[in-house]
Amino acid sequence: MGIRTVLMRLFSNDSNVIGECRRCGANVEPDTDECPECGSNEVGRYRID
């Protein structure tokens, strides 16, 4: 686990954040920049309140 991942975890710890690939629509971890399904780096993050 890289330091960046740790930081992202901290930032998203107290909120409900999901990631979604803008290309294929797959749900991805909000702390990742690359879709594991299609390899796109266009990952959007959304907060669920």
Ligand SMILES: [Zn+2]
């Ligand atoms: Zn994708």
